[in-house]
Amino acid sequence: MKVNISLLLFAVAAFLFVGCNDYLDKSPDSELDVDIDSEEKIAELLTGAYPEASYIPFLEPRTDNVEERVNGIHSRLNEAMFFWEDYDQEDLDTPLNYWNACYKGIAQANKALELLSRYPKNERVKALYGEAFLLRAYLHFMLVNIWSEPYGGKATDPGIPYITKPEKHALVDYQRGTVQEVYDKIEKDLKLGVSLVSDTYYKHPKFHFNKKAAYAFASRFYLMKGDWKSVIAYADYVLGGDPKTQLRSWKRYADELEFNHKSLYRRYATATEPANLLLTTTESRLARTTPIEKYGSTFGTVDKIFAQKGIEGGRNYEKMNFIGTYIFTSSAAPVTTGRYLAKFDELSNAESTGSKPRGLYVTNVLFTVDEVLLNRMEAHAMLRNYNRAIDDFLQYMQGKFGFIPSVERFVYTSTNSANYNIYTPFYGLTLKQLALVKLFLDFRQKEFYQEGLRWFDIRRFHLGVKRSSKSSYYFPLEKEDPRKVLQIPAEAIQRGLAANPRERNEPIR
Numbered sequence: 001m002k003v004n005i006s007l008l009l010f011a012v013a014a015f016l017f018v019g020c021n022d023y024l025d026k027s028p029d030s031e032l033d034v035d036i037d038s039e040e041k042i043a044e045l046l047t048g049a050y051p052e053a054s055y056i057p058f059l060e061p062r063t064d065n066v067e068e069r070v071n072g073i074h075s076r077l078n079e080a081m082f083f084w085e086d087y088d089q090e091d092l093d094t095p096l097n098y099w100n101a102c103y104k105g106i107a108q109a110n111k112a113l114e115l116l117s118r119y120p121k122n123e124r125v126k127a128l129y130g131e132a133f134l135l136r137a138y139l140h141f142m143l144v145n146i147w148s149e150p151y152g153g154k155a156t157d158p159g160i161p162y163i164t165k166p167e168k169h170a171l172v173d174y175q176r177g178t179v180q181e182v183y184d185k186i187e188k189d190l191k192l193g194v195s196l197v198s199d200t201y202y203k204h205p206k207f208h209f210n211k212k213a214a215y216a217f218a219s220r221f222y223l224m225k226g227d228w229k230s231v232i233a234y235a236d237y238v239l240g241g242d243p244k245t246q247l248r249s250w251k252r253y254a255d256e257l258e259f260n261h262k263s264l265y266r267r268y269a270t271a272t273e274p275a276n277l278l279l280t281t282t283e284s285r286l287a288r289t290t291p292i293e294k295y296g297s298t299f300g301t302v303d304k305i306f307a308q309k310g311i312e313g314g315r316n317y318e319k320m321n322f323i324g325t326y327i328f329t330s331s332a333a334p335v336t337t338g339r340y341l342a343k344f345d346e347l348s349n350a351e352s353t354g355s356k357p358r359g360l361y362v363t364n365v366l367f368t369v370d371e372v373l374l375n376r377m378e379a380h381a382m383l384r385n386y387n388r389a390i391d392d393f394l395q396y397m398q399g400k401f402g403f404i405p406s407v408e409r410f411v412y413t414s415t416n417s418a419n420y421n422i423y424t425p426f427y428g429l430t431l432k433q434l435a436l437v438k439l440f441l442d443f444r445q446k447e448f449y450q451e452g453l454r455w456f457d458i459r460r461f462h463l464g465v466k467r468s469s470k471s472s473y474y475f476p477l478e479k480e481d482p483r484k485v486l487q488i489p490a491e492a493i494q495r496g497l498a499a500n501p502r503e504r505n506e507p508i509r
Helices: 039-047 058-062 075-081 096-116 125-148 178-198 211-225 226-238 251-257 299-306 367-384 388-400 417-421 431-447 454-460 490-494
Strands: 005-006 174-176 276-283 360-368
Touching: 039 096, 039 125, 058 075, 075 211, 096 125, 125 178, 125 211, 178 211, 211 226, 211 276, 211 360, 211 367, 226 367, 299 431, 360 367, 367 388, 367 431, 388 431, 388 454, 417 431, 431 454
Parallel strands: none
Antiparallel strands: 005 174, 276 360
16 A cells, blocks of 8 residues: 655654754755764764654553552553553653654664765775664664554555655655565665674664674564564574573572662663663653553552463463562552562753653663574474474573473473464464463563563564453453554644554544
């Protein structure tokens, strides 16, 4: 499906330096007040292209990781996301803010690519090309996986506009294309980026697409696409010969932070943590809202996810209690049922006061070694390399929790066939694959808790989500539900971009 649009929203300026927050008043691709006349300035331009907004605050409340907290603090955004409603206000932590941040970053990556074409193709320039291609691929990947149907659906499923050049005019016609077309363009940019990226030129490599981060992104991309051999090929580069030594050790965290759970963020979101591959700084209220908002992690959800799940048929390991290992913190009064992980740091400036403070900066962890290992074990399962999948799982258990379950291998590949009604990806599953994928998804849910990525697993496996709420806003999220695709921003729709379908045509509140 092709849709022509004229959309001011996409035509954003290339920014010169990190932290620049104003759109240009002139045409989006004006020459700027200061020339970008060196490789170093192009590098700074790319540094500013990483998303300055966070997807976590609006994706996490949509998942089955949350429920209503007693005396939690209400916000309209948090409520709308919990009930899967459309929300189009402009503020920190909103879908609109992330949409704009992604297209701003894409504009900067495109400007960098244009400028790089003027330079001799030395090794530094090639590395900058690689970073720009990876950024453009990643930002479009996130957009298509939030505002379009999951990969593998109908051939006509509309994607998102894929922008590949800086714009010379404020109003430009774009094509939305299809999900398949967007994925094809992402793959092209991704392969170029992976082939060119280098670790040599970064002062702070984990805040850039370094080589391992690029390969981690590739493993996620091909997991979504169902290209299992590619998942393994890219994951192998990241994981090396002994993956468990690179994983985030929750056992070590629990020992070191036993009496100071609130300081988890000092270890979790740092460049010194070996498991972290790519970090970015976002302007967000996330660190403040996570412990107190009305719809969030509770004693009930923590118990269900971290204490009531395990290895199906594994006897003593049928339920494994990881609550103490994951060092949860109870929300402060007056919130009485909140329980959370203090994963998020915060730096603030003088603006950070009032009911809607600005100038709050939170580190988001975008890619980790742990995710790459989870991707690879799932890919091995899908290729029927069951022993290799189990070997990876045992490495995961040992590296993160310090033990290996005493379970016979045939148990891992056994499950109730009724689970076919729950897990329905676009590709088929044997019963053995289903058993392993179900187990791995449970650990993915733990791993990405409070980070929003559970939403992508809900989408790609077509999982339903039910709430205990009696609110008039609530009706369950079904397996095939249009609310799993966020609504295109209103300004984009007004300028001609086709809206995503809504069964009930509920108005934006």
